[in-house]
Amino acid sequence: MIDKDGIARPGTPERQILDEIRPEGLPRHIAIIMDGNGRWAKARNLPRIQGHRAGAQAVRTTLETTARLGIEVITLYAFSTENWKRPKLEIRALWALLKEFIDSQLETFKKNNLRFQAIGDLERLDPSVRRYVDRARHVTRDCTGTLVQIALNYSGRHELSRVIRTAVADAAQGLLKPETLDEAWIDRHLDTAGVPDPDLLIRTSGEQRISNFLLWQIAYSEIYFTRVLWPDFGTAEFLEAIRAYQQRDRRFGGLSPDAKPESISPGGSPVQA
């Protein structure tokens, strides 16, 4: 059940978009590449970290809407394995912001029945960050609403290389045979094991790249690019992305249910029946 009034008051532009969204066709899993914090800050002559701070506010708004829509899973790309290349000061500020976010949001997570999970190579995180992440996971472990996955020290290639390493180690111990290594085995060994693949991937800021995010899991995701910078990504933009998703024709390599049947001509080319 969508909590419409909780998301947008009647008569607002947000409510107009919301009214066009079909509750039965919502994406189960939404993944977001939150890009543009730096440019948002630069446009205001502010330090980059102020852009990230404004970005953290956009995370709060987005999570609230996600919970009220009843979306099963949301995955946010907060820190990639490549982000270590940034200036030390920015890196330190990003981790401080994550801790502050967890501190300030844990009660809201519980109130909104949100379950917290981190994905990525968490072993390489600073122990103090891991303590926050572990606490958030522990405190929200019984929540049955939206699963919020925050990608930290994450990249798709790195995740797949960890899966391959596990496979090789299992094989060396005789626990895995070549014929049992199939797509389902890989799914079970990803950081996202047990979680449905994203139906919708959103990237903000006008860049049209995947940037090493969920490479395996987005095989059939619908991708939505918007020029809006992440700190400006509000309820209207989020709802617009979902409305656009609902207008897509998802075929998963097959045909639309309303496609006209064809037969093959003797020459091999398809003929409309």
Ligand code: FPP
């Ligand atoms: C990309 O913008 C954004 C990041 C690398 C960090 C994302 C972090 C947040 C949204 C805030 C903290 C997150 C949580 C979950 C509390 P960019 O810096 O690459 O922007 P630019 O391309 O304009 O420079």
